[in-house]
Amino acid sequence: MELIWKSLPRLFDGALLTVEITAVSVALGLLAAVPLALLRLSHNPFLRLPVYAYIFYFRGTPFIVQLFLIYYGSGQFRDTLESVGLWIFFREAYFCAVLTLTLNTAAYTAEIFRGAIQGVPFGEIEAARACGMSRGLLYRRIILPKALRLALPAYSNEVVFLLQTTSIVSIIALLDLTGVARVIIARSFEPYKLFLTAAVFYLVMTYGVLYIFKKVEFWLSGHLRERPDDSVKAAALR
């Protein structure tokens, strides 16, 4: 018990790194995912097929393979990377972890958005066209806002999975929550106590993320709820 108490501050630091990596990858992945989803739906095969291949590859292979491919695999191209000055990035475990997580989550998120964009009722698109909206305006005002709402439940799952996937970056010696727990265990030989504490940390973070998404969903679905004021409804019925 005392050991757990003493290692709490360090575990907390690790949890902060976990949150940081998750947040950065989620943000970058989200930025990449929207254009990717649009390209994936494009009618031009030269735009659609490469994006399809990218999504298929990243969804079809384990994260740990992707991470090793980028972190260890980049070493094979060290000379080339050094000559273009990118080696300083690929040398850093942090950079490789965030890059892999971003590529991974962008693929999954793009697929979620594709489903959501296709789920926008065709009548709404037709109505927008009938109003004379241009394609850009149609996407900006009708399709994307609606798709965002449709995608939210699936997207919250993806963020939770990403949060849990970050535990794998401890394998390339990053001191995230799992990494810190492993370092302390290597010295104290008390595996279950620390891993269980780390598990509790993850549990709290996971349900924290889910709570935030629930709030956002509630906030975005205001127009679908009944009015809180009953007198308005009663007046309308009368």
Added chain:
Amino acid sequence: MAVALLLGLIGAWGKLSSAPATRLAAETYTTVIRGVPELILILIVYYGVPTLIQDVAATMGFDIFVDFNSFIAGFLTIGFVYGAFATEVFRGAYQAVPRGQIEAAYAIGMSRILMARRILLPQMWRFALPGLGNVWMVLIKATALISVIQLPELMRNTDIAARAVRQPFTFFFAASLIYLAITVVSMVVQQRGEVWANRGVRRS
């Protein structure tokens, strides 16, 4: 996967059971497992559980040495984790079977087991297959994590080979293609399975 399926069925039964204790147990199981990364759970089972058993035994005056085989630890954890996911799939499938059919089965005097065997399970497969297919795909990819506890599976062997010839990119890329191939084959099998399970359904 077999462990996961079995646990999933038990878990779904527990969640839908009328006894609050079993429901609570099943609820805790899925909540905890889905909130904690697999890697942590694998490490807990492989490194944690043996020491836990040893410590408990030591307080009772026994001095034993427990060590898990990494294969057993690996498939127990993976089965345990994906059992929780399968639980949710089965629960959804059970709820998708129309209530009236279950009532009708009872009305013509079927016992609970006969009803489950003849009415519930054949239809649950139909609803559960897409979800189980997803669980299977994620599970295949999760097996790569077992390499962390040194089980010589695809990932671990790739790692060893890549270090030996110093061509990590080539080898990890080859490994990723093998995983991709497994995924493609699973997709085909899943599609066949769905066609088979839906053979009695009329399509418009």
